[in-house]
Amino acid sequence: MKTQSPDSIIARTEPGTLRGLACVLRSAVAVLAKDLRCEFRVKQAISAILLFAVTSCIAVSFTLSAYGGNSPVSATLLWIVVYFSAMSGLSRSFVREEDMRTAALLRLSTSPGSVYLGKLAFNWLLVTALQIVAVPLLIVFLGMNVSGWAEFAGVMLAGGLALSAGATTAAAMVSKAATKGAVFAVICFPLLAPALAASIHGSSLAMDPRAIMSAAGDIRILASYCGTLITASLMLFRFIWED
Amino acid sequence: MPTALRVGLGLWMSAVILGTFLYVPPAQGFAYPEAARIVILPGAETGTSDGFAYPEAARIVIFHVPCSIAALAAYIVSAIYAAGYLRGGRAISDEKSAISAGLGLLFTVLATATGMIFAKIQWGRPWSWDPRQTSILMLMMLYAAYFMLRTAIPSRTARARISAAYSILAALVMPFLLIVLPRIMTSIHPKDTLTGGGGLSPEYWAALMAAAIGYIWLYVWLFRIQVRVAEFVLAARRVRIE
Numbered sequence: 001m002k003t004q005s006p007d008s009i010i011a012r013t014e015p016g017t018l019r020g021l022a023c024v025l026r027s028a029v030a031v032l033a034k035d036l037r038c039e040f041r042v043k044q045a046i047s048a049i050l051l052f053a054v055t056s057c058i059a060v061s062f063t064l065s066a067y068g069g070n071s072p073v074s075a076t077l078l079w080i081v082v083y084f085s086a087m088s089g090l091s092r093s094f095v096r097e098e099d100m101r102t103a104a105l106l107r108l109s110t111s112p113g114s115v116y117l118g119k120l121a122f123n124w125l126l127v128t129a130l131q132i133v134a135v136p137l138l139i140v141f142l143g144m145n146v147s148g149w150a151e152f153a154g155v156m157l158a159g160g161l162a163l164s165a166g167a168t169t170a171a172a173m174v175s176k177a178a179t180k181g182a183v184f185a186v187i188c189f190p191l192l193a194p195a196l197a198a199s200i201h202g203s204s205l206a207m208d209p210r211a212i213m214s215a216a217g218d219i220r221i222l223a224s225y226c227g228t229l230i231t232a233s234l235m236l237f238r239f240i241w242e243d
Numbered sequence: 244m245p246t247a248l249r250v251g252l253g254l255w256m257s258a259v260i261l262g263t264f265l266y267v268p269p270a271q272g273f274a275y276p277e278a279a280r281i282v283i284l285p286g287a288e289t290g291t292s293d294g295f296a297y298p299e300a301a302r303i304v305i306f307h308v309p310c311s312i313a314a315l316a317a318y319i320v321s322a323i324y325a326a327g328y329l330r331g332g333r334a335i336s337d338e339k340s341a342i343s344a345g346l347g348l349l350f351t352v353l354a355t356a357t358g359m360i361f362a363k364i365q366w367g368r369p370w371s372w373d374p375r376q377t378s379i380l381m382l383m384m385l386y387a388a389y390f391m392l393r394t395a396i397p398s399r400t401a402r403a404r405i406s407a408a409y410s411i412l413a414a415l416v417m418p419f420l421l422i423v424l425p426r427i428m429t430s431i432h433p434k435d436t437l438t439g440g441g442g443l444s445p446e447y448w449a450a451l452m453a454a455a456i457g458y459i460w461l462y463v464w465l466f467r468i469q470v471r472v473a474e475f476v477l478a479a480r481r482v483r484i485e
Contacts, residue, residue, distance in 0.1 A: 169412065173392065173405045173408065173409060174392075174395075176396055176398070176401050176405065177392070177395035177396050178395050178396070178397060179395060183391060183392060183395045186384075186388050186391055187388045187391070187392060187409070189384065189388075190381045190382070190384040190385035190388055190413075190416075190420075191385065191388075191412065191413070191416055193381040193384075193420065193424070194381075194416065194419035194420055194423055194424050194427075197424055197427050198423075198427055201427050218427070221423055221427065225419055225423075228415055228416075228419070229412070229415075229416075232411065232412055232415050233412070236329075236408040236411060236412065239329050239404045239405075239407065239408050240404070240405055240408050243401075
């Protein structure tokens, strides 16, 4: 069954006008609200992600607590935990649409750009929730020590956005594939490698009280990466999403 | 490819190989010797290399760098054909995009292998997570994932569309992998030896550019062969359906 957004929706979104932009954003917020409501009913993705995060935090802190503190090891471990927890949970937003057979209805009801933005916001909220859980756990168990909290929060937010941007696009691509979990993780990693490197480097700079460089450079790299990826995904999402 | 061009390619590459050993003198050294100092962890320098460890063996650079140039060209061509598929919807554009990505992957593997040989001779270890080595490995994984994506989607039109989108995204992420990633970390790769223009003698430059032209010529030849096979397969499939 071929499902494409009807011309009326494309006409309503009116690319290039402020009213069209408002329409797209309103639809994106509606998609986000729908995903949040569904999520709070079942709590499937959030519990999988958080449990994975807790388990991996404990697993890494078990033997490596001597290497915690300000060293780059804690930044790396933090982002490994965040990254793999995200890999286990972020594809669920699109896979659930395909499994529950609601994808066709979503394609008919709103434009692809709004779907992408809504899912991106949802995934970013998941990643931020994951970071809010993982950081205190690692501070307690690994002895991670953050000296520059403002920079650290900046790197976390920017890195989380980069992670969600890549993961949302990859999840949409993978939702039609056969072996979803494996393909998702394999596709995400090289796509997100620059963002991961910048996030790890920025977090270790933010944590270290004796760092010469500030993490602002890495935040700038992450921002440009997000800009590139989100813009390209918005332009390409129409082809990925529609039948 | 016409016989004349094929013979020409053979002669060109033979000239490059002969020139590498007869025309190019042994490499003298880096432009910035301090940059060649290996620093793995602060305070644990494993040794300096003011110059090439084995100047004769540095000739592998003449084949290493052009491989990566050819790979980059192949990936960009793949993205262009992918964009062409998304606009026009002709199946041959999707086939061309996949063929070009495959050839790019081949040249990337060759570049990585020659780089590892050079690293073993120059620095004693084939792999040391130098940022340039890391980014070429990421590039290899990026396009290996492209082929994994292609095999994972059963529907032919969905496969073509989604892998076209992935090819374009991969080409956009490439500058981040190749330019930004090495700047994030400290590097033991010779800093700006090529772009600074100071470290290599003019004969090296000539041989390197000649090898690059040869490799791109080789890529075009392999591409055309595979495109002809793909066209035949598509035509046969059409006949079978009708």
